[in-house]
Amino acid sequence: MSHPNWKRVVIKVGSALISPNQQGCSSHYLLSIAQFIVRCRANGTQVVLVSSGSVAAGAHLFPEQEKSNIAVKKAMAAAGQTEMIATWDRLFDFPSAQMLLTHADLRDRERYVSIRETIFSLLDHNVLPIVNENDTVTTDKLKVGDNDNLSAMVAAAADADALIICSDIDGLYDKNPHEHDDASLLKTVESIDASIYAMAGGAVKGGVGTGGMRTKIEAAEKAVSHGIDTYIINGFTELSFNMLLAGENPGTHFKPYEKPMKENVHWMTHTSNAQGEVIVEGDFDESLVRDSEQLTSSEIIDVKGEFSVGDTILVRKEDGTKLVKAKSNYSSCLLNFIANQENDEFASEFEEKTGPIISDQHVANLEKE
Ligand SMILES: Nc1ncnc2c1ncn2[C@@H]1O[C@H](COP(=O)(O)OP(=O)(O)O)[C@@H](O)[C@H]1O
Ligand SMILES: N[C@@H](CCC(=O)OP(=O)(O)O)C(=O)O
Numbered sequence: 001m002s003h004p005n006w007k008r009v010v011i012k013v014g015s016a017l018i019s020p021n022q023q024g025c026s027s028h029y030l031l032s033i034a035q036f037i038v039r040c041r042a043n044g045t046q047v048v049l050v051s052s053g054s055v056a057a058g059a060h061l062f063p064e065q066e067k068s069n070i071a072v073k074k075a076m077a078a079a080g081q082t083e084m085i086a087t088w089d090r091l092f093d094f095p096s097a098q099m100l101l102t103h104a105d106l107r108d109r110e111r112y113v114s115i116r117e118t119i120f121s122l123l124d125h126n127v128l129p130i131v132n133e134n135d136t137v138t139t140d141k142l143k144v145g146d147n148d149n150l151s152a153m154v155a156a157a158a159d160a161d162a163l164i165i166c167s168d169i170d171g172l173y174d175k176n177p178h179e180h181d182d183a184s185l186l187k188t189v190e191s192i193d194a195s196i197y198a199m200a201g202g203a204v205k206g207g208v209g210t211g212g213m214r215t216k217i218e219a220a221e222k223a224v225s226h227g228i229d230t231y232i233i234n235g236f237t238e239l240s241f242n243m244l245l246a247g248e249n250p251g252t253h254f255k256p257y258e259k260p261m262k263e264n265v266h267w268m269t270h271t272s273n274a275q276g277e278v279i280v281e282g283d284f285d286e287s288l289v290r291d292s293e294q295l296t297s298s299e300i301i302d303v304k305g306e307f308s309v310g311d312t313i314l315v316r317k318e319d320g321t322k323l324v325k326a327k328s329n330y331s332s333c334l335l336n337f338i339a340n341q342e343n344d345e346f347a348s349e350f351e352e353k354t355g356p357i358i359s360d361q362h363v364a365n366l367e368k369e
């Protein structure tokens with residue numbers, strides 16, 4: 001078979017490949033990945049690298065008994081990050097660039113657009129973007145938490161054709177092969193449903209990986225709904241990369257949706273987290289899904305959480321049915337205030353002047369889609 005016709009790919013490299021023994025970085029397994037990147041570029045394919053490994057690489061600098069402390073883990077990430085970037089950079093004779101992101105960056109539409117533009121500028125100038133989560137500044141509320149999901153968000157932002165997740169295992173098995181001798185490898189996944197998630201276990205306990213297969217399936221789900229071919233492959237062996245370049249599947253291939261979501265709907269669904277919820281009357285759902293600007297304070301039963309103007313909110317019914325995710329033009333405080341007004345006229349006059357609570361431009365239909 002001939003080499004694949006990719007315009008742009010995102011390659012995600014797991015910690016075990018970068019820091020196999022947690023004593024800094026090793027180029028042992030990175031050499032064949034770097035070679036693959038060089039060959040992709042020679043074929044005219046643009047490459048974005050998402051690299052884990054900063055925590056594992058920095059681990060040896062800190063005492064064993066302190067490593068579970070969050071502040072120390074962040075220090076490990078900060079120290080390991082420079083070594084990880086330097087190790088990659090040494091393997092290429094073209095320039096690379098470090099991009100450190102958090103979920104707070106990706107879920108903010110303006111910052112997301114800025115990230116996209118930076119990726120495209122780097123690629124246009126033949127610079128290899130190397131992305132990782134900015135572990136030193138994250139909190140539970142601000143982080144993606146694993147680089148599998150991060151790589152899928154980056155692949156969507158970069159409009160990639162393929163996402164290649166390089167792991168320490170051949171792909172997705174029907175059960176965790178580290179626990180079941182009779183596990184068998186899935187070569188192709190046509191669609192991702194609960195039965196696929198049920199196959200996935202977590203990472204090896206005490207190992208360097210985060211999330212195991214579960215986060216890889218989450219990543220695949222995000223990517224395929226954007227029309228991105230997704231592979232989980234064994235990054236330890238050069239054969240995986242030779243097969244990919246020959247147009248063959250060396251691991252598990254997740255097939256992309258034939259009709260991918262529109263870019264802004266995908267971002268709203270898979271990248272932007274809802275910061276709060278608006279609960280609406282049960283009989284209002286149909287008109288809301290047809291025309292989101294129909295939502296006025298008179299249909300709102302409750303407002304949950306704290307959100308600001310521009311944040312993404314989830315609109316749902318009292319029974320829990322999710323209707324739409326949308327950008328709110330009102331803060332939770334203001335929405336609570338007008339929804340609780342006895343005088344309906346005041347609220348409708350206010351909304352007429354201020355504009356719709358959510359607008360049709362930033363809305364994603366959920367279960368009703
Ligand atoms: N169904 C499964 N198929 C394959 N691997 C699985 C499965 N369930 C759990 N795993 C575990 O997921 C691990 C890979 O994830 P992880 O350790 O997070 O690696 P990485 O650092 O590449 O992200 C495998 O080594 C394996 O232990
Ligand atoms: N940001 C972290 C990566 C965490 C992570 O997802 O690791 P992995 O499961 O090995 O891809 C680091 O650089 O160590």
